[in-house]
Amino acid sequence: MRITTKGRYALRAALALAEMGKNGEMVSISSLAEAEDIPSVFLEQIFFKLKKAGIVRSVRGPNGGFAFDRPLDSLTVRELFDAAGEELTLKLCDRQERACDRMSECISHRVFASVTDQINKYLDSLTLKMVLESKKFR
Numbered sequence: 658m659r660i661t662t663k664g665r666y667a668l669r670a671a672l673a674l675a676e677m678g679k680n681g682e683m684v685s686i687s688s689l690a691e692a693e694d695i696p697s698v699f700l701e702q703i704f705f706k707l708k709k710a711g712i713v714r715s716v717r718g719p720n721g722g723f724a725f726d727r728p729l730d731s732l733t734v735r736e737l738f739d740a741a742g743e744e745l746t747l748k749l750c751d752r753q754e755r756a757c758d759r760m761s762e763c764i765s766h767r768v769f770a771s772v773t774d775q776i777n778k779y780l781d782s783l784t785l786k787m788v789l790e791s792k793k794f795r
Contacts, residue, residue: 666700683723684722732786
């Protein structure tokens with residue numbers, strides 16, 4: 658498993674959006690890009706995916722921008738990564754790209770599949786609100 662730049666930027670930008678738009682105010686891509694030092698072109702691509710997934714909404718125009726479309730306590734880190742196109746699966750073995758006739762009896766495959774499952778369960782349980790309110794993450 659590898660969280661790419663796209664996934665890291667999606668999480669950082671979402672947390673910045675939550676802090677900058679606390680009362681549902683629209684926040685522009687340029688404001689988020691400046692606050693997080695992320696290229697605005699990259700953020701536009703990420704936010705297009707987040708909008709398509711129903712995580713954020715947007716308004717065009719001079720006072721436009723993005724805001725969350727759902728409460729932060731209902732948005733999980735896993736949903737954010739999934740919407741951004743981040744694959745959260747451990748690479749199980751070198752045969753992952755092709756069929757493996759040992760898959761059903763491979764113990765190491767089951768170990769890595771279990772670890773992937775545990776990570777995804779944790780990210781499913783972690784809401785954006787929890788991340789913002791927890792001192793553990795600061």
